[in-house]
Amino acid sequence: MRGGRYALMVTIVIVALGLLGMRIVDLHIIDRTFLQGQGDARTLRTESLGAHRGMIKDRNGEPLAISTPVVTLWAEPEELPADDIQRLMLARAIDMDLEDLNARIERYQDREFMYLRRQLTPEAAQRVLDLNLSGVHAENEYRRYYPSGEVTAQLLGVTNVDDRGQEGLELAYQRHLAGEPGKRRVLKDRRGRLVRDVKLLQDAKPGGDLTLSIDQRLQYMAYRELKSAVSEHDAKGGSLVMIDNRNGEVLAMANVPSFNPNDRAGMDPGGLRNQAIVDVFEPGSVMKPLAMSAALSTGEYEPDTVIDTSPGWMRIDGFTIHDFRNYGRLTLAEILEKSSNIGMSRIALELDDTTLWERYNALGLGQPPETGFPGEADGSVPPPVRWSRSQRAALSYGYGLSVSTLQLASAYTAIANDGRRLEPSLLKRNESPEGTQVFDPEISHELLRMLEESVQPGAGGHRAAVSGYRIAGKTGTSRKSSPGGYEKDAYRSLFAGIAPVSEPRIVTVVMIDHPRGDEYYGGAVAAPVFSRVTGSALRLLDVPPDQQSEAQER
Numbered sequence: 001m002r003g004g005r006y007a008l009m010v011t012i013v014i015v016a017l018g019l020l021g022m023r024i025v026d027l028h029i030i031d032r033t034f035l036q037g038q039g040d041a042r043t044l045r046t047e048s049l050g051a052h053r054g055m056i057k058d059r060n061g062e063p064l065a066i067s068t069p070v071v072t073l074w075a076e077p078e079e080l081p082a083d084d085i086q087r088l089m090l091a092r093a094i095d096m097d098l099e100d101l102n103a104r105i106e107r108y109q110d111r112e113f114m115y116l117r118r119q120l121t122p123e124a125a126q127r128v129l130d131l132n133l134s135g136v137h138a139e140n141e142y143r144r145y146y147p148s149g150e151v152t153a154q155l156l157g158v159t160n161v162d163d164r165g166q167e168g169l170e171l172a173y174q175r176h177l178a179g180e181p182g183k184r185r186v187l188k189d190r191r192g193r194l195v196r197d198v199k200l201l202q203d204a205k206p207g208g209d210l211t212l213s214i215d216q217r218l219q220y221m222a223y224r225e226l227k228s229a230v231s232e233h234d235a236k237g238g239s240l241v242m243i244d245n246r247n248g249e250v251l252a253m254a255n256v257p258s259f260n261p262n263d264r265a266g267m268d269p270g271g272l273r274n275q276a277i278v279d280v281f282e283p284g285s286v287m288k289p290l291a292m293s294a295a296l297s298t299g300e301y302e303p304d305t306v307i308d309t310s311p312g313w314m315r316i317d318g319f320t321i322h323d324f325r326n327y328g329r330l331t332l333a334e335i336l337e338k339s340s341n342i343g344m345s346r347i348a349l350e351l352d353d354t355t356l357w358e359r360y361n362a363l364g365l366g367q368p369p370e371t372g373f374p375g376e377a378d379g380s381v382p383p384p385v386r387w388s389r390s391q392r393a394a395l396s397y398g399y400g401l402s403v404s405t406l407q408l409a410s411a412y413t414a415i416a417n418d419g420r421r422l423e424p425s426l427l428k429r430n431e432s433p434e435g436t437q438v439f440d441p442e443i444s445h446e447l448l449r450m451l452e453e454s455v456q457p458g459a460g461g462h463r464a465a466v467s468g469y470r471i472a473g474k475t476g477t478s479r480k481s482s483p484g485g486y487e488k489d490a491y492r493s494l495f496a497g498i499a500p501v502s503e504p505r506i507v508t509v510v511m512i513d514h515p516r517g518d519e520y521y522g523g524a525v526a527a528p529v530f531s532r533v534t535g536s537a538l539r540l541l542d543v544p545p546d547q548q549s550e551a552q553e554r
Helices: 002-030 032-043 084-093 098-107 122-129 168-172 216-232 284-297 332-338 341-350 355-362 389-396 405-416 441-453 527-540 547-553
Strands: 044-049 063-075 114-120 136-145 182-188 194-202 237-244 250-256 306-308 313-316 319-322 329-331 472-482 485-499 506-513
Touching: 063 122, 084 098, 084 122, 114 122, 114 136, 122 136, 216 237, 216 250, 216 506, 216 527, 237 405, 237 527, 250 527, 284 332, 284 341, 284 355, 284 389, 284 405, 284 441, 284 472, 284 485, 306 341, 313 341, 313 389, 319 341, 319 389, 329 332, 332 341, 332 441, 341 389, 355 389, 405 441, 405 485, 405 506, 441 472, 441 485, 472 527, 485 527, 506 527
Parallel strands: none
Antiparallel strands: 044 182, 063 114, 063 136, 182 194, 237 250, 237 506, 306 329, 313 319, 472 485, 485 506
16 A cells, blocks of 8 residues: 555656656747747847937037937836825926826826836936836937027027927938937846847947038127117017128028027927028118119110109109109219119119019029028019019019018129129038129129218218228118008118128128117118128128228229
């Protein structure tokens, strides 16, 4: 009996060991691949490695947009602790009300993923992770930071929370700036905490840098003066563009109102618009020198050609055109100096049907500037087949067409650059473009001499003068239009200028939208901004004064 029990126990042990051995063989040999895969699925993870977005720099290498490391916290709702105390600790750590946190967890209860907080500083995120709460995970990301803030906001644009360009140059050069994310395999515990790195699968590739034509020093100065003028005259806004006359590079592009791209809470949507490129307007009298270039190109007019502007008004097609007063007989130079609408109208009506349109077209008006900026405006110049006599006259003094501040500045480079217009660029160029020869160099020299007289003491643009430098320019004051016609007491004040005259270096256009103070004429509102901005720019660029030497020559 005792021997039978012993044999039974031995048999049971042998069978158990056999079964155990079979199970070991099954686990380690037969099902090894399957079980390893299941284990890896629970502990091995493939994580994305964030790619560093490229930097945007000014022409001198100063950073305008950089990416800083941040941490995004996310959670698996089912894995989060149900304990009220732990929930309260988590809510306080991520700066959220406990009720809001519980509501969010409830809303995402059937999902495997939900955000807790996006783009925290690494220090703030670590304080949350130090709580060692189950279900809480971290992901390293980057956040865009703009050192110049509102000064370059509309030009640079912004990125969204996923670091993708949404506006401005950030959007235009998204593919160039965005990096290529990498991948790595990691080992994590059941709470999702990193145990160790296993393998780098793909290295992250940083985005490319972008070097702009903008000079940050000039940009700050231009924005400061523009903002001050808008405030002083209680204006709706304004824009300013400064172009390097040697190569067409945009040295400054300022807009008011603006916004702080680093803090978008309560942001005014109107501040998002880069008015200098995307908004158009009727430019008024700043178009007169460009129309005058067409007249001079016919060979039928000279700067001293006399035009009778009496009696100071004229009626065409039922519309009345008038000057500030009856100027009588004026030379072409005096027409620009007095800004005579009658003088320009009489000239325009003597030109061939297509002469003015061809000149405006050659100056880039009615066409996109092709800077690559999203939403850049074409403006409009109506085709000559539709022109009435009153339209032809109006086009000569800046009505009936629309331009952007950038287009106007680009057109003026033809006057400053021996008749050769330079296409504008927002990026730093390695070499100067050939440009487009619009009219003879002699005509540009004549226009410069005529426009220099327009800023002399006693002339309408005298407040644009810069001490030590010869300046050429033209004022403009245009009435604002609305669907019902031209608005009463609503104007745009403009000044377009070139400096220095002896060897033009910069072209600057200032536009102040709807000044509501006591002054609204371009010579009183926009010209002083040109003076301050241009004077500072010439000194910063080390351009030698030329006024004294010219006086000695005379």
